Amino acid sequence: MFSKSQLLKGILEGCILALIHRKPAYGYELSVLLSRKGLGEISEGSIYPVLLRLQKEExxxxxxxxxxxxxxxxxxxxxxxxxxxxxxxKEEWCELEKAVTAILESEREKAQ
Amino acid sequence: MTGYELHKQNRERAKDLTGKHRDFYNELNVYINAGDADERAAQEMFSEILDHLFEAQKEGKSPQALYGKSPKEYAAELAAQLPKQTMKTQVLSFTYLSFFAAGVLLAFDGVMKLFLPNTFNTTFLLFVPVLLVGGFVTLLTLRLMKYSAFTRFKIPWLAMIPQAAYMILLIWLLLEYRDLFAYDPPWYIYLVTAAACAGAGLAAKARMPY
Incomplete structure (x- = not known):
């Protein structure tokens, strides 16, 4: 099982790829965009190690x-x-989102 | 823009940082520069960190917003992701530093011998141990600097340890092998050897990728 921070890291990587895909951007700009889109909870600096890793993986x-x-x-x-x-x-995220939503909805129905 | 120009640009910009932001940036510099990260990649990252710190400073936010829980852990995380210097670059910088140290020593001795021949007793062959050990001492100093970053130890104190050990070693060599080091050629031999060392050092530096 992965920890919350590992899960977040994977999501952060995906979001950074998506933002850069839309428009080439620089480091601080990316950090502002992420927090404007609601991902400000993640410590601001965590994008820099991620950017380095994404470069290393080409x-x-x-x-x-x-x-x-x-x-x-x-x-x-x-x-x-x-x-x-x-x-x-994107594919993985869609599947994950669908699965989690389905589970949460069935929980809610049971509760009612 | 070359790695060196970027380095200069970063150094100039960093002068406008103040207080905690400046401290964090300086310690991060010590930590990363004392490691084996590729210089160019490191400087590109520093320029991004500078952008971020300036914005934080402008908005009155603590640098902690950038590094999270622990500055040292954050620095280690960055260092782990930075591309490493190639073996070739490491060997070249090692060679450069060793020859540079030996060249400075010989040039100093040569000049002293030329102008103050009676007051200064030099030892020509001392440049051999300097060549052999000087590079290691530098590497050891760098390693200590890395561990002193983000601690209450300030760099010069810790860096003194290998330097002092180095001096003691040289003095011991001088006393123990007095006969061997007694060889004392004329001043121009000093200067010619110094120039040769400088040449070898510069040749190594010219082959470094930045």
């Missing part, structure tokens, strides 16, 4: 982009392998 790749106003920033985009991982995550 699911995303980062590029330093110079900016006119400030320092260069590292923007991430999905690799082909990352695209496939995102599809797999």
């Amino acid at each position: 699911l995303i790749k980062g590029k330093m982009v110079p900016s006119q106003s400030g320092p260069s920033r590292k923007y991430y985009e999905l690799t082909e392998k990352g695209g496939r991982a995102l599809e797999a995550f």
Whole structure:
């Protein structure tokens, strides 16, 4: 059985892949997007080890982009392998969500 | 942008951090830089951490929002995910440091011998143990620095331990093998050997990927 934090890590990885898929983004931007979408509970800094791991697994790749106003920033985009991982995550998540919802609903019916 | 330019940019930006944010960033630097992470990847990560710390500082949030429960555990988590330096880079930086240390020693001795020949008693062959042990001492110092990060030990104190042991070793060698180290060539031999060491060190540095 996995711990809550392990479960969250997997979900966080999937969500980061999904956000980057929509639009290349930089680290802090991703952390803001995640908390705006309701995942602010997860400690903010936890996205940086995840970003490093995703790069190591070649699911995303980062590029330093110079900016006119400030320092260069590292923007991430999905690799082909990352695209496939995102599809797999979506499928797994749908199945998990369906299963959990079904269980919770049957519990509620029983209670009534 | 090269790893070095990024390093410089990060160092400049970090000057605007204050208080706890600055402390956390500095300790994280010590921890990561003393490890075997790839320099370029580490600097890219530092630039992201800096972004985050600046925003936290602006919003009046503690850096704890970034690292969670334990700063040292967080640093270890980052270090574990960073790509490692290749063996080649490690050997090259080791060679660079050793030759650099030996070169500095010889150049200093040579200059002293040239200008103050009677007051300064040098030992030419000392550069051999410096070459052999200097790199190890540096690695040991780095290892200690890593463990001192996020503790109440401040770096210079802990780093002194291997350096002091190193000095004691050199002095012991000098006393024990006095005859061997008695060899004393003219000043220009010192400078030529120093230049050769510097050349070897620079050649190693030039082959490093950043």
